[in-house]
Amino acid sequence: MIGGALLASGCATTPVPPAAQGGAQASPNDITAGQAQLAARLYPQMAQAAEPNDNLFISPLSLSEGLGLALPGARGETEAEMRALLGWDAATRPELGVKDYDRFLTRTGDDKVALSVANALWLSDKLAFTPEYLRTTRENFGATARPLDFGGDPQGSADTINGWVSDQTRERITRIVEASGLNDLTAAVLTNAVWFKADWSIPFEDGSIGEFTRGDGTKQNIYMMERIAPMAYRQTRDWQAVQLPYGDDGRFVMEVFLPRDMATLRRWERDLDGLSFNLGQQGSDGKFDLGTAEEREILLRLPRFEARFDGSVKKALIAAGMPCAFNENCADFSSMAAAPLKIDDVAHATFLRVDEKGTEAAAVTAVKIVVTGSRIMPDVPTMIVDRPFLLTIRDRASGALIFFGRIADPAPVEKAG
Numbered sequence: 001m002i003g004g005a006l007l008a009s010g011c012a013t014t015p016v017p018p019a020a021q022g023g024a025q026a027s028p029n030d031i032t033a034g035q036a037q038l039a040a041r042l043y044p045q046m047a048q049a050a051e052p053n054d055n056l057f058i059s060p061l062s063l064s065e066g067l068g069l070a071l072p073g074a075r076g077e078t079e080a081e082m083r084a085l086l087g088w089d090a091a092t093r094p095e096l097g098v099k100d101y102d103r104f105l106t107r108t109g110d111d112k113v114a115l116s117v118a119n120a121l122w123l124s125d126k127l128a129f130t131p132e133y134l135r136t137t138r139e140n141f142g143a144t145a146r147p148l149d150f151g152g153d154p155q156g157s158a159d160t161i162n163g164w165v166s167d168q169t170r171e172r173i174t175r176i177v178e179a180s181g182l183n184d185l186t187a188a189v190l191t192n193a194v195w196f197k198a199d200w201s202i203p204f205e206d207g208s209i210g211e212f213t214r215g216d217g218t219k220q221n222i223y224m225m226e227r228i229a230p231m232a233y234r235q236t237r238d239w240q241a242v243q244l245p246y247g248d249d250g251r252f253v254m255e256v257f258l259p260r261d262m263a264t265l266r267r268w269e270r271d272l273d274g275l276s277f278n279l280g281q282q283g284s285d286g287k288f289d290l291g292t293a294e295e296r297e298i299l300l301r302l303p304r305f306e307a308r309f310d311g312s313v314k315k316a317l318i319a320a321g322m323p324c325a326f327n328e329n330c331a332d333f334s335s336m337a338a339a340p341l342k343i344d345d346v347a348h349a350t351f352l353r354v355d356e357k358g359t360e361a362a363a364v365t366a367v368k369i370v371v372t373g374s375r376i377m378p379d380v381p382t383m384i385v386d387r388p389f390l391l392t393i394r395d396r397a398s399g400a401l402i403f404f405g406r407i408a409d410p411a412p413v414e415k416a417g
Contacts, residue, residue, distance in 0.1 A: 030094040031101050034087030035060035038067075040272045041085060045316035047269040052215030052262075055307040057350045059194055059363030063313070065102075065119060066192035066365030068095050069143060070325070070343065072136040073336025078324045085322045099142040110247035112358075113198040118168045119143035122161050122189040124150050127371070129188075129337045143190075151184035158182055161189055161366070168193035169362035172351040176366045187341055188369040198246035199358035202229050204302070207356070212303060215262060224301040225356055231300065232293040238264050242300060243290040246358060254359060255290055256302065304356065310349040317346060328372035336369070344370040 039060040050056050064086055071082050072095065079090075088094045102117040121137060123129055125147035137143040148157040158179040166174045177189060210224035232243035238260045246252045259265040314326060324330040331342035351362040388408035 028097060028101050028104070030087070030089065030092055031064070031097060034094060035064050037087035038064050038085060041320040042313065042316050044270055044272050045319040046313065047266075049315070053218075054215075055309055057307055057309045057352055058313075058348060059350055059361075059365070061105075061117070062192045062194045062363040062365045063346075063348060065098060065117070065141065066190060066348075066367050067317075067346070068098060069119060069121065069137055069141060069190040069192065070333065070336070070367050070369065071095055072140075073130075073133050073333040073341075074325065075334055076332045077330060078332045081322045081324045085317070085320055096140050099140055102142065108247070108251065110198075110249055110251065112247040113252050114196070115252075116168065116193075116195045118193045120164055120191045120193075121145040122148050122157070122191065124148065124187050126151070126184075127187050127337050127339060130335060133336045150182040150186035154182040155179040157186075161191065165191065165193055165364050165366075169195050169351070169364060170197075172360065172362040173349045173364050176347050176349055176364045177368070181345075181368065185370045186344075186368065187337065187339065187371050190367040190369065192363075192365045194361075194363045196252075196362070197358070197360040198252055201245040201247060201250055202227065203358070204356040207301075207304065210301065210303075223304045225304050226299070226301045228297065228299045230295045230297050232290050232295050233298050234290060234293045241290055241293070242298065243293065254354075302354070305352075305354055307352045308350065311347070313346050313348045314343075331372070333369065340372040341369050342372050344368045 039058070042063070043056070043058065046056055046058070067082065067086060068088070071079065071086070071088065074082055082088075083090055106115050106117055108115055119137070119141045121134075121143050123145055126149075129145075134145055138145065146160075148160060150157050158177050158181075161177050162175045165176045172195070173193075176191065182189075204225035204227045206227065207223055207225040209221050211219050212222045212224075213219050234241045240258045242256050244254045244256070246254070257268075259268060318326060324332075325343045328340065328342050331340075333341040345368045347364075347366045347368070349364045351360075353360045388406055390404070390406050392404045
């Protein structure tokens with residue numbers, strides 16, 4: 001995940017879809033650049049807190065769209081911080097083009113490459129969400145919306161959300177929320193799911209057991225796939241890099257960057273720059289640009305492996321520059337619903353499998369929105385007795401009017417024992 005590894009080559013060589021209607025000056029490149037910026041700001045925070053042997057595999061695509069589902073409901077400082085972190089400028093509003101962007105991505109044009117992206121809103125049935133918010137997420141994110149009884153049926157609500165996650169990721173990720181985290185204060189869970197599966201353009205055929213050195217220096221035996229073939233390849237004193245295309249046309253690729261040592265890797269992770277993911281802005285500094293690397297015959301040995309990541313990215317998002325959305329004294333999601341809301345947590349899970357045939361990967365992002373007051377107020381007529389009033393105490397059977405009068409200065413009393 002270092003400079004150019006995630007997005008660079010595909011963006012440089014693949015045509016982009018037209019800008020979404022209503023997007024003013026927005027372009028799909030704004031969405032791609034936003035993913036790069038999010039990765040560059042979020043990943044170093046996560047890496048700083050990770051243990052040496054931790055796998056830290058994230059999906060900037062899923063994270064940006066999952067968080068993006070909350071953006072149409074945000075206002076003020078909350079919106080400004082979210083836009084800054086997502087790289088979605090308020091003037092061009094890249095979020096208007098997400099649905100078209102996803103449609104372009106998932107139309108791979110290759111039978112050997114499959115990619116799906118889905119968005120869904122799971123909304124409290126006790127809270128009225130604004131028509132504008134529902135329309136915006138539906139039209140611009142393709143998000144489906146379904147009411148759930150989070151407080152009355154937390155287990156059923158969790159099962160419904162997790163069932164959707166499992167379906168969208170072909171059972172590679174089966175859980176993103178727990179019933180214990182859902183209650184009367186849960187206003188919404190906003191989810192994005194990504195699934196990718198592709199065959200190598202040139203499959204691996206040979207291999208043998210080899211030794212892999214973990215982040216802490218310990219060693220393990222693992223099966224190493226092997227092939228000798230022409231590949232886009234670069235090498236310096238500090239690193240080697242190779243590009244492995246998928247499918248018939250090589251539109252989608254995996255790029256592997258191998259540092260000389262852990263110190264180099266830590267430096268990469270610490271100094272990650274959003275521009276390093278964006279070839280259009282790299283200028284003459286193309287040290288991680290494999291889009292123009294010379295293709296040469298090399299011997300490549302690559303582990304056959306699976307890896308998973310599953311955890312909260314809340315602390316990393318706050319450290320990366322988005323604290324307001326999580327703070328009940330600052331969060332403003334007034335365009336989402338007429339209730340005091342904040343983001344309670346952002347869960348992110350990923351799966352990756354690499355073998356001789358190709359790659360399968362999946363990611364899910366879940367943004368949990370909660371009410372910051374004592375409870376969710378139902379969408380019913382409201383009567384607040386905060387001024388002088390009349391009352392009666394009567395016998396309904398006989399009609400006797402036992403008490404009647406005005407209360408204009410109620411004296412407070414202690415709670416009944």
